[in-house]
Amino acid sequence: MSVEFCGLRLAHPVINGSGTFDAIAARRAFGAGLLAAFPFAAYVSKTITLEPRAGNPPPRLWETSAGMINSIGLPNKGLQGYLREDLPELAEICAAARRPSAGGAGAGIPLITNLMGSTAAELAQLVEVCDARAEIAALELNVSCPNVATGLDIGADPAVLGEVVAEVRARSAKPLIVKLTPNTADVVLCARAAEHAGADALSLINTLRASALAPDRPAGAADRWLGGGNGGLSGPAVRAVALAQVAAVAEAVAIPVIGMGGVQSAAHARELLDVGARLVAVGTESFRDPAAAARVARGLEQSVAD
Amino acid sequence: MSEAPFARRALTVAGIERLGAYSVLRLADPGPEPQPGQFAMLAAVERWGGGADERPFLARAFSVARWQGGESHFLLEDVGPGTRRLCELRPGEQVWALGPLGRGFRAPEHGRRAILVGGGAGIAPLAILQDSLVQPATVLLGFRERRRAQGAALLRDAAMATDDGSVGHHGLVTELLEAEIGRDPAATVYACGPAAMLEGVRAICAASAIPAQLALEAGMACGFGACFGCAVPRRGGGYVRVCVDGPVLDAELLDRVDEHAGAPA
Numbered sequence: 001m002s003v004e005f006c007g008l009r010l011a012h013p014v015i016n017g018s019g020t021f022d023a024i025a026a027r028r029a030f031g032a033g034l035l036a037a038f039p040f041a042a043y044v045s046k047t048i049t050l051e052p053r054a055g056n057p058p059p060r061l062w063e064t065s066a067g068m069i070n071s072i073g074l075p076n077k078g079l080q081g082y083l084r085e086d087l088p089e090l091a092e093i094c095a096a097a098r099r100p101s102a103g104g105a106g107a108g109i110p111l112i113t114n115l116m117g118s119t120a121a122e123l124a125q126l127v128e129v130c131d132a133r134a135e136i137a138a139l140e141l142n143v144s145c146p147n148v149a150t151g152l153d154i155g156a157d158p159a160v161l162g163e164v165v166a167e168v169r170a171r172s173a174k175p176l177i178v179k180l181t182p183n184t185a186d187v188v189l190c191a192r193a194a195e196h197a198g199a200d201a202l203s204l205i206n207t208l209r210a211s212a213l214a215p216d217r218p219a220g221a222a223d224r225w226l227g228g229g230n231g232g233l234s235g236p237a238v239r240a241v242a243l244a245q246v247a248a249v250a251e252a253v254a255i256p257v258i259g260m261g262g263v264q265s266a267a268h269a270r271e272l273l274d275v276g277a278r279l280v281a282v283g284t285e286s287f288r289d290p291a292a293a294a295r296v297a298r299g300l301e302q303s304v305a306d
Numbered sequence: 307m308s309e310a311p312f313a314r315r316a317l318t319v320a321g322i323e324r325l326g327a328y329s330v331l332r333l334a335d336p337g338p339e340p341q342p343g344q345f346a347m348l349a350a351v352e353r354w355g356g357g358a359d360e361r362p363f364l365a366r367a368f369s370v371a372r373w374q375g376g377e378s379h380f381l382l383e384d385v386g387p388g389t390r391r392l393c394e395l396r397p398g399e400q401v402w403a404l405g406p407l408g409r410g411f412r413a414p415e416h417g418r419r420a421i422l423v424g425g426g427a428g429i430a431p432l433a434i435l436q437d438s439l440v441q442p443a444t445v446l447l448g449f450r451e452r453r454r455a456q457g458a459a460l461l462r463d464a465a466m467a468t469d470d471g472s473v474g475h476h477g478l479v480t481e482l483l484e485a486e487i488g489r490d491p492a493a494t495v496y497a498c499g500p501a502a503m504l505e506g507v508r509a510i511c512a513a514s515a516i517p518a519q520l521a522l523e524a525g526m527a528c529g530f531g532a533c534f535g536c537a538v539p540r541r542g543g544g545y546v547r548v549c550v551d552g553p554v555l556d557a558e559l560l561d562r563v564d565e566h567a568g569a570p571a
Contacts, residue, residue, distance in 0.1 A: 025531025025550045026312075029407055033312035054544045061525045061535035065360035068527055072534045075545065235363060287528035288349070288365055290404070291313035 001301045003041075005256055005279055006175035006200045008110050008137055010041035011099055014269065014297040017260050017283030018114040018140060018179065019046040019072070023093045024086060026290060038097035039293035044112040044281070045082075045090060047142045050122050052078035056228035062212040067235030067262070068284060069210045071228035074116065074142075079126055083133065087113075091135035110137035112177070116145050118154075120167040131172035138175035141168065144183070144206050156184040158193035169198035177258065180204040182245055191249040202249060203258035203281065205242045207232025235284040236262040243271055250276025264292070266299025273300075307409050308338045310530070314365075314404040316351055319395050320377050326456025328383050328427060329393045330371070333401055335378040340370040342435035343410025343521055343554040347529040348380065350391050351400040357387030364527050366392065369431035369498065369553070370406060371460060378403070381430040381460065407529045408553045411435050411519050414494035418517075419444060422461070423483050423507050425499025426454060431521050433460045435496055444486055444493075448479025448503065480506035487514055495557075497521070505563040518557035524548040538564070 003013045016039075023043060027034050055075030062069040077085060094111040113136045117123035123141065130136050143155030143164065155161050155178075165178055178194040180187055182205040191202055210233035217223035224230070242261020250257045259277030262284070263269050269280040282293040289295070317333040331348075340346075347365035354362055366388045372379035384393045395401065411431070414420045420443040422432040429447055436443055445464040449455040452472040458464045466474030467482055475482055480503060487493065491514055497507040498521035511518035524536035529549050537545035541561045546552065 019534075020532060022531045022534075025547070028550060029310055029530040030312040031309035033309070037312055055534060055537060057539075058537055059525055060537060061527055061533070063361055063363055066355065066363055068364060070527075070533065070535060075534055075537070284527075287533050288363075289314045289402070290528070290530060290532070294313075 001304055003278065005042075006138060008042065008175070010110070010279070012041045012297040012301065013273065013279045014040060014293050014300070015042045015258070015279055015281050016040045016044050016286065016293060017281040018044045018142065019074070020283035021286050021290070022046065024089050027093060030290065035093065035096045036098055037291065037294060038099065038109065039286075039291055039297070040109065041297070042110045042112055042137070043090070043094050043097070044140060045086070045114050046076060047074045047114045047116045048076050048079055048082045048126065049074060049116050050079050050126060052076065052081055056226075058227050059225060060227060062225055062231065064210075064212070064233065064235075064237055067233055067237030069212055069226065069231040069233050070207070071226040071231030073228055079129060083129070087133065087135055111135055112138045112140050114140040114142055114179070116142035118145050118147070120164045123164060123168050124171050127168040128171045131174055136174065138177060139172060140177040140179055140203060141165070142179050144179070144181040153181050153183060155181040155190060158189040161190050162193035162197040165194050165197035165199055175200045177201040177203050179206055180249070181206050182241065183209045187245050188248050188252045191253050195253045195255050199255060201256045201258060201278075202253065203260065204249060205238065205245050205261045207234045208238055208241065234262070236264060238262050239268060243275060246272050246277050247275035263296065266296050266303060269296050269300055270303065307341050307344060308406045310405050310407055311338070314347070314402040316400045317378075317403045319397050319399045319401060321397055322393075322395055325381070325459060327454040328381050328457050330460070331380045331382055331392060331395060332377045333380070333403060334376060335373070335403070336376060337373075338406065340373050340378070340406035340434070341410040342438050343369070343431050344406035344408050345369045345529070345553055346378065346380070346403050346405030346407060348392060349388075349402045350395060351402055353391060357391060359387065362388035362391065365402065365404065365529070367523070367526055367529055367549075369521065371430035371433045372437065373434060381427050381457065383427045404529060408549055409551065411496055411521070411554050413439070415517070418492050418494045419490070421446065421483065421486055421493045421495045423479055423495060423497040423499070423503070424448070425479055425503040426450070427457070428499030428503075428521070428523070429457055429460060431498050432496065436461050446479050446482045446486065448499065449473070478506065479503065480510060483507060484510055487516060491516060494519070501563050501565040508557045508560065508563055511557055519554050520557050520560070520563065521554045522548050522552050522563070
């Protein structure tokens with residue numbers, strides 16, 4: 001079941017979606033049990049920005065039919081705080097991460113760092129600094145960030161996305177994953193632009209822009225529930241959208257694709273692999289069961305063995 | 307604090323009993339033993355979803371009310387599709403449980419008596435806390451009305467307040483707290499309940515320089531620090547995560563306790 005991804009050898013094809021599993025907090029909650037049965041074949045950090053961010057004011061969550069909307073606001077310690085405080089601990093966790101089925105052998109998984117900037121220059125700086133850190137195996141760009149000039153997400157406009165990816169591509173020899181946004185007119189054009197500009201892999205889908213109104217709002221008012229205004233929809237509610245977008249992108253590009261969106265079971269992961277994804281990420285389902293990804297990976301292995 | 311097993315566990319419902327407006331759910335639970343103030347994420351194994359708005363989807367967070375005889379007890383109030391489904395559980399059904407999670411209460415400093423202040427379903431973690439205390443605690447509980455006030459049976463020797471005056475003091479439980487502190491300020495206050503009650507407790511204790519530990523509630527998707535949904539503002543800027551930094555927080559960490567609600571019901 002092991003799989004090659006951008007020169008990395010992974011024990012199985014299941015990783016986490018960025019921002020859906022805080023390995024440092026999880027070790028505090030679960031202790032050594034986390035390391036002894038680490039669910040992911042590679043670990044993707046939450047999004048890191050140049051400057052620290054506190055995140056959005058609460059409320060940050062809304063439960064929908066078969067899913068949830070989040071408006072978290074990418075809280076993080078900023079690049080320097082990440083390098084100083086979190087990276088050493090994440091690297092230690094990734095080095096110690098084991099699979100129960102491996103019988104204690106083959107400890108260690110690659111660490112992927114997710115980065116976001118509002119300009120190409122900001123992203124270039126983030127990528128350059130991370131390129132120098134040997135603990136980081138690959139970089140993922142979160143391009144669901146508004147462009148300062150246009151207000152549109154960088155990743156929503158193929159031309160802008162191509163420029164940004166070309167700019168950062170030159171700054172690092174590490175595998176470069178571009179996480180596409182689904183909130184665009186044609187995700188295939190964005191995928192091709194990122195590939196053309198030198199991306200080594202693509203990941204999708206990010207959350208779908210979504211909104212919820214406050215249940216206690218005055219009659220006729222349109223008060224939003226989330227402190228951040230709009231948010232992003234995830235969970236089984238987006239799975240069919242993810243399948244369509246992953247299939248379209250995998251068909252259009254030659255580089256590997258990480259498929260994600262509403263995966264809850266091995267059968268769901270198998271669908272994304274069948275339409276051309278090389279890897280699958282589990283996100284929201286980890287909220288409901290922190291070991292969900294291990295269950296998905298086990299199920300995939302069994303289906304291969306059968 | 308106790309660490310949780312790394313995976314949700316299917317626990318069997320040992321029993322579920324009405325307690326006024328509430329239900330006490332008892333799950334057969336071999337442990338690990340929770341510390342007072344810790345919580346668990348609960349979801350029914352069968353029929354979780356398909357209620358109002360095709361919810362629930364996420365598990366719901368509940369303080370452990372008691373852990374004894376191989377059972378975990380939780381206090382439920384039917385306030386939405388998730389809590390409704392849990393209230394409808396019957397013995398023999400299974401529940402996904404993740405926990406024990408979070409940081410619980412710390413024992414009072416030597417020589418200080420404990421005052422436990424609870425409101426509504428928030429009285430739950432005070433029951434297991436009362437069980438754990440070596441010295442008898444003063445227990446003050448507030449409810450809306452008589453039916454909810456029956457929940458007080460979860461604790462021993464409680465003084466009561468109700469909004470409608472049907473049981474005990476006609477008014478707020480925080481008024482009972484002020485009187486207690488006036489009588490003897492050498493105390494540590496432990497509180498759990500609605501945000502308005504917690505803010506009252508925080509303000510009273512701050513004014514009298516009395517240490518207070520507040521068990522907070524906030525909407526959370528995961529319970530173990532992954533989703534960052536349960537952030538509440540901390541004094542001096544930034545946020546703490548109720549699930550991993552709390553749910554029990556020192557009152558002095560907070561400027562005020564707001565209605566962050568958002569808890570999926």
